[in-house]
Structure formats: C-alpha cells, structure tokens
Amino acid sequence: MKIRTRFAPSPTGFMHVGNLRTALYEYLTAKHEGGTFVLRIEDTDRERYVEGATQVIYDTLKLAGLEHDEGPDIGGEYGPYVQSERLSMYKPYAEQLVEQGKAYRCFCTKERLEALKENAPEGTGYDRHCRNLSPEEIQKNLDAGMPYVIRQKMPLTGSTSYHDLVYGDITFPNEDLDDQVLIKTDGFPTYNFANVIDDHTMGITHVVRGSEYLSSTPKYNLLYEAFGWEIPTYIHLPLIMGKSVDEEGNEVISKLSKRHGSTGFMDLVNEGYLPEAIINYIALLGWAPKDTREIFSLKELIEAFDINGISKSPAVFDYDKLSWVNQEHIKAMTDEEFLTHAKPYYDEAGVDPSCYALLAELLKPRIAKFTEITEKLSFIKEYGDFDLALFEHKKSKSTLESSKEMLEKAIPVLEQLDWDRDQITEAMKTLAESLEVKNSVVMWPVRIAAAGVAVTPGGCAEVMLLLGKEESLKRIKYAYSRL
16 A cells, blocks of 8 residues: 555644644655655635745745645646635535434524533533434424534444554543534535545545644544545654743743744744754654664655654754754755855855855854854954953963054064965964964954954954955054054
8 A cells, every 4th residue: 555645734824843743744654655745735714814825835845845746736636635626525425424324414503502512511512402303303494594514423322442653542432522513504614524535535544643633533533434434544743842931940841832932934944944954853853763863864864764763752842952953964064055055144244255165164063053154254344442351361361461562563474474374374373482472372362353352263364364464454453553
C-alpha cells in the first residue's frame, strides 16, 4: 500500500509552528516511504476565513521546502482540493446514513438547544430528542419547511477502541459520545464530517494530527464503520509547549502561544531564522532520531525519519535551541551561500566588496542570525564622540595615558603601510616590540580609536580593513586629538 498523507489547513491568517510541524511530519511520513503528500484547503468555516491566507499557506510550504504532490494549485486525480468546491458531495453521504437508519434529522431549534445546554448537568450533550421521531412526525416537519440538521446515531452502550501509532490502544465509552452533527441547517458539513468524507475519497492512508484530536477519533471511526470504509492509520502528535517566567521568577511551562514569542513561521523568518533551520528544529519537537544527531537538511530528515521516534510527551519550544540550530546551519554554509544571505546587510552597512571573504571568515562562526550583522557592522557608518573610558582595559593593560602614547606612535607607522591585513598586523606587533610592551597595549587603543565601540568582528587589522585606510586614519587621528 502506497502511503498517502494530507495537510489540510484552514486559511485563517498565518502558519503557526504547530501547524507547520503537523505538515512536516505528514510530509516526512509520506516521503520516507516514497508516498504522496497532499495539500487540501479546508475553507468552509467562513467566519474565520481570512482573505489572502491561502497564498500564505502556499508561500510558507514553498519556503519551508515542503512540496506537495497534489493540491489546489497543481491539481491531481482526487480533486477538487478546496473544501468549498466539494460542497455538493457531503449531503448525499449524510442522507445515505439517514436512509440506512445510522443518522437522523434533528429539528430542534437553536433556543431549545441553548436552554438544554444551560439546564443540563455539566458534561452531558444533546438529549437525542429527535432520534426516535416517527416517520409521520418527520414528514410533517419537512412539509412545514422546518430547518434541520443531520445527526449521527451514536451507539448508546459499549465502547469504541482504536490504535494510534504513538499513543497505542485507546478506548472511549460510547455513552460519552454525543450524537454529532454531520450537516448543519445551512446544508454545510461540519468539520468532522467533511474531514472523514474528504480523507476517504482522497485515499488518505495515514492521518497525522495533534493529540487534541485523540478524543474526537472515536467519532471519526464510527463514521468510517457506518459507511463500511477502511479506517486510516492514526499518528497523533504531542503538544508543543512554551517557557515563560512568572512574577516570582519561576519557570512556567504552558501551551505555546504568542506570549512566549514569535510562533508564526514567517515571523521567525523575519526575525532572521533560516527556513531550513526552523524546519530542522521543528522536526525535533516531539521526534528523536535513532542517534544523538541534531542537525539535518530536509533530505536527511526524510532519510532518518521514523514514526517510532515520535514521543508522547509534550515538547518545549526553546528559542535558545532554535538559535543554536540556526547558527549550526550558518556555519555549514559555503562562502557563496553565506554571501547570498549576508549581502543585503553588507549593502546596508556600506561594506566594500573586497571585504566579503574577510567577513565570511569573521562572521560565519560568530552569528546565530543574519540580522545580527546590522549591529556588528554598525561602526562602519556610525562614529561619534564615544566614551573615552573604552580605552581603559585591565586585561590589555591599556589606560588613557598609554592609549594616547600608542596612537601617537601608531599613526605615522600606519600612514606608510599598504592596506593589507598581514602588513597591518605585523606593523602593530613590531611597534609593540620596539616599545617593549605587549601587543594588546598597541592593538586595543588602535581598534577602539578606529571603531568607537568595544566589541567588533575581528581585531584592529580587520576593523581597519573594513573601514579602509583613509577612514581609519581619519578616525584614529580624531580620537588621538580627543585624548
């Protein structure tokens, strides 16, 4: 049997990391076995529908590298792949169940249902008032044009069991199951009903979804059984939690939400995380490879993915860990790949193209996100009357007095140099040797004078290369005059 999985998002705005992880696991489940990954848009909930959200889904999947084999934009033999374009097919299936005595028309008014909800003990559902109406009563109501929903007849005794590949065998007492609505008064299907019809008619073999659907699964299965259809294989995923700190400073773990930080894929991308790093990290939220490896490309995830590695325990989204994964992906880049991502920030900072190779060497091992480049190179464009206390540094044995002397000696030496990294470094070392001081006594004040900030990518030679000879000397002379 060829595996067929589906990602069936609702177009309601943005792609949360929980939705993206579901899509990723569905993609990996199919691709690991050479199966088919289907995209279906579930847009029948018009109250939550957001204009343009379907395009967000397409853009997110494309950027994440999760290419679907069938879907609304590319077609396929099981289309249409948009739920609103399939509306005509749902009601006939529900009416088939009515004819077979497995479902019934419920004429209860909204007011009656609300009153029932208010007065019934907590945890009890619909009282099945219309379940055993006589054919005469039903016809009378239909003739009067009374609106109705179609409800499924749930078994009143016994239990419903199913097997989940993550959580094992699960049993629910049937008495806890409400007679669920299949078709609403407007003729639209409910989410649960449309889901089952779509999955069956599209040949979906493996249903991958969040563990919040564990308790709904018996309802799905009773529908499959009512139609005499084969029940798909279920893979329920653990919750994704977030970390926060309460007023007393204690760490609190709760379901991931916006209060924990960015939870949307595009938001994380805009913050500087690489799509491939986000996918790598999300893959580890609830799944563990057979070895201790943590850094994967999407192709490597397809090869390594094993359903047996999915955990029952909730996973905690850790932004520090995401940053580390992102950093490892950056380190693994070629200089050409690094430049592709870094160039917009170089252009913004005014970096000379001759410094690209130098910056790859300096920045690649040191940044966790490309957005950090802006701050690290801000000294190239920004220079002012910085605090002269920066010249004082215990470890480098630099003081205001020694800095003034070192700059005075360094300026004529620098003026004579060809602007080359090795020459600048060697000249500063030679100067320190001639003055019988440590290299840092010379290099610290030269770097501070040129950059005007305490932390820079690289030492004094690298800073001056990034600035160029003219700008470097201009700054050093100005700082010397201030000293």
